[in-house]
Amino acid sequence: MMRLFLLALGLMLIGVWLSIVFNNYVQFGGLKINWLLVFMLILTFRHSNLLLAFLGMLAGLIMDSLSHGIIGLYGTSFFLTLLLIIQVSKLFYANTFLAVSLAVFSMSIFEGWISLSMIDMLEPGVELSTNLLNSTLPVAFLQGLMTPIILQFVIWGEKLFLRDLA
Amino acid sequence: MFKFISTFRLQFLIIATFIGLFMLMSETHTNEGTSRFQSVVQTLTYPLQASVNSVASTFKNLWYSYISLIDVNEENKLLRQQLLDMEEKMNQHIENSVQFLRLRNQLLFASKKITEKIFAEIIGESADNNHDISLINRGSNQLVQRNYVVLRKEGLVGRIQSVSPFQSSVQLITDHRSRVSALIQRNRIRGLIYGTHEGLEMRQINQHANIKIGDRIISSGLGGLYPKGLLIGWVKEIRRQKHELFKTAILDSAVDFNQIEEVFVIVPSITDSHLFIE
Numbered sequence: 001m002m003r004l005f006l007l008a009l010g011l012m013l014i015g016v017w018l019s020i021v022f023n024n025y026v027q028f029g030g031l032k033i034n035w036l037l038v039f040m041l042i043l044t045f046r047h048s049n050l051l052l053a054f055l056g057m058l059a060g061l062i063m064d065s066l067s068h069g070i071i072g073l074y075g076t077s078f079f080l081t082l083l084l085i086i087q088v089s090k091l092f093y094a095n096t097f098l099a100v101s102l103a104v105f106s107m108s109i110f111e112g113w114i115s116l117s118m119i120d121m122l123e124p125g126v127e128l129s130t131n132l133l134n135s136t137l138p139v140a141f142l143q144g145l146m147t148p149i150i151l152q153f154v155i156w157g158e159k160l161f162l163r164d165l166a
Numbered sequence: 167m168f169k170f171i172s173t174f175r176l177q178f179l180i181i182a183t184f185i186g187l188f189m190l191m192s193e194t195h196t197n198e199g200t201s202r203f204q205s206v207v208q209t210l211t212y213p214l215q216a217s218v219n220s221v222a223s224t225f226k227n228l229w230y231s232y233i234s235l236i237d238v239n240e241e242n243k244l245l246r247q248q249l250l251d252m253e254e255k256m257n258q259h260i261e262n263s264v265q266f267l268r269l270r271n272q273l274l275f276a277s278k279k280i281t282e283k284i285f286a287e288i289i290g291e292s293a294d295n296n297h298d299i300s301l302i303n304r305g306s307n308q309l310v311q312r313n314y315v316v317l318r319k320e321g322l323v324g325r326i327q328s329v330s331p332f333q334s335s336v337q338l339i340t341d342h343r344s345r346v347s348a349l350i351q352r353n354r355i356r357g358l359i360y361g362t363h364e365g366l367e368m369r370q371i372n373q374h375a376n377i378k379i380g381d382r383i384i385s386s387g388l389g390g391l392y393p394k395g396l397l398i399g400w401v402k403e404i405r406r407q408k409h410e411l412f413k414t415a416i417l418d419s420a421v422d423f424n425q426i427e428e429v430f431v432i433v434p435s436i437t438d439s440h441l442f443i444e
Contacts, residue, residue: 016211017214019293020211020214020215020290020293021214021215021218023291023293024218024219024290024291025222031295032292032293032294032295034293034294034295050176054183057183057187062207063294065201065203065204065207065208066207066208066211066292066293066294067292067293067294067296067297067299068292068294068296068297068299068327068343069194069200069201069204069327069328069335070191070194070195071190071191071194071201071203071204072188072189072190072191072192072194073191074294075187075190075191076184076188076191079183079187080184083180115296116296118191119296122191122195123343126342126343127342127362130362130363131296131342131363134363135295135296135363136295136296
């Protein structure tokens with residue numbers, strides 16, 4: 001448990017670095033990958049531990065601080081998404097690249113929909129469907145494409161930290 | 167009761183977390199100040215962002231110095247020709263400006279406002295795709311405060327959204343949550359500037375308003391956040407549906423938001439300070 005906590009924390013720090021540095025210089029089609037979300041989604045799919053949902057909430061709060069400033073918005077959407085994954089992960093065989101990619105794609109859309117709906121709730125007038133089509137969907141697709149590479153990295157991390165589980 | 171709670175403690179924990187998150191969200195959304203958590207995160211990430219930005223700009227400057235030497239002769243000829251044209255135009259403008267300054271001094275006499283500008287560099291941007299936010303390397307230590315206006319010489323950029331000791335986040339006018347009260351400079355017709363994924367739109371323009379392609383759009387000063395007269399952009403396209411009450415104008419923004427590297431934060435004058443009290 002402690003090792004998983006440390007691994008998740010380490011991946012979160014890498015995710016923060018990628019979000020504030022890498023994303024500023026490398027964007028695919030002008031889209032920024034939500035690294036923190038992808039790391040937490042993959043980890044949760046592989047381990048289904050409630051601890052990861054709470055760490056995901058912390059990751060969401062960090063994302064809030066680094067973007068719009070409404071603290072708790074991404075915190076809630078990340079937490080809800082990861083809780084859902086814990087419930088549905090048993091339905092997936094989360095050890096193939098394709099399965100994890102599809103899962104990350106669908107869960108990214110779910111997270112985007114939740115967060116945009118909450119923004120719409122707080123500040124009416126936000127074009128929900130336009131944002132979903134122009135931003136959430138392409139990013140989810142991109143995140144799904146990037147998942148095999150990130151998954152390899154996560155597996156490497158697991159081999160280092162969680163030898164007995166990997 | 168305790169047995170019930172201990173049986174469902176996990177469910178209670180999850181519900182309590184959701185309630186906590188909603189309260190936090192509601193509090194930070196309604197509260198005008200920057201949250202302590204955000205301030206801590208931004209302070210911790212600032213050294214990393216600033217150092218990477220500094221290294222990247224050094225390399226970029228070196229590269230552009232090299233690029234700028236290419237075709238410098240052709241550019242020189244072109245600039246000489248432009249200079250001659252400009253001198254002719256300048257003579258006309260000097261005459262106009264003398265008259266303008268005399269009249270403006272008369273107008274400013276009644277309400278003299280001294281504004282101070284804080285120079286800032288863009289060191290990063292929003293970590294997500296849904297918001298047009300830029301991070302600048304000036305914060306509360308340099309007296310930047312929430313809702314201060316950010317601009318460039320080309321025009322309006324946005325407003326300060328949150329402040330930490332060393333950096334601040336700027337909500338650009340292209341952000342989908344941004345609204346700027348504006349008017350058409352030529353005939354003073356009012357509208358509201360919305361940020362969209364495609365750029366800027368001026369909405370709620372009267373259906374019968376006389377609006378033309380190329381019209382300059384400036385801030386109207388209504389709402390108290392943005393001062394009057396800041397250039398926002400030019401009308402590029404006009405959309406009008408018969409069933410709608412208002413027209414919509416698509417704008418070419420005065421500021422190229424993909425290219426900005428430096429901005430000015432406007433410190434309001436004492437006479438304006440009531441607008442910024444939090």
